[in-house]
Amino acid sequence: MVTLELWGAWVANNHEDVVWSHIAAGFKGLIPSKVKFRPQCCDDDAMIICGCMARLNKNNSDLHDLLMDYYVMGMTFMMLARKHGCSDCRIGRLLQKAEGIIDGMLMMLDIRLEME
Numbered sequence: 174m175v176t177l178e179l180w181g182a183w184v185a186n187n188h189e190d191v192v193w194s195h196i197a198a199g200f201k202g203l204i205p206s207k208v209k210f211r212p213q214c215c216d217d218d219a220m221i222i223c224g225c226m227a228r229l230n231k232n233n234s235d236l237h238d239l240l241m242d243y244y245v246m247g248m249t250f251m252m253l254a255r256k257h258g259c260s261d262c263r264i265g266r267l268l269q270k271a272e273g274i275i276d277g278m279l280m281m282l283d284i285r286l287e288m289e
Contacts, residue, residue, distance in 0.1 A: 214288045235267075
């Protein structure tokens with residue numbers, strides 16, 4: 174999903190702008206450099222998608238974490254399968270489900286993103 178790819182790049186490239194609490198200080202620099210240099214969406218679009226991701230995290234943190242690992246951290250299907258203890262086919266289906274939920278949220282908001 175192009176929308177989430179551009180959003181993931183925005184998150185990866187702008188992580189320095191996020192105010193990390195002292196608890197999360199050890200996580201700074203966690204995103205690999207190969208993931209940082211990709212085309213990204215504008216700030217307005219990113220904030221809309223962040224709202225959808227926050228709602229997904231509230232209702233289904235597993236799918237949220239899967240999207241974060243794939244689109245922000247740049248993990249492959251095989252890496253995700255190993256992490257979650259399932260097949261890469263199952264990861265593909267779960268990603269498709271999570272993408273569909275985000276896409277549905279964007280449709281319900283009836284907001285046209287600049288990247289579209």
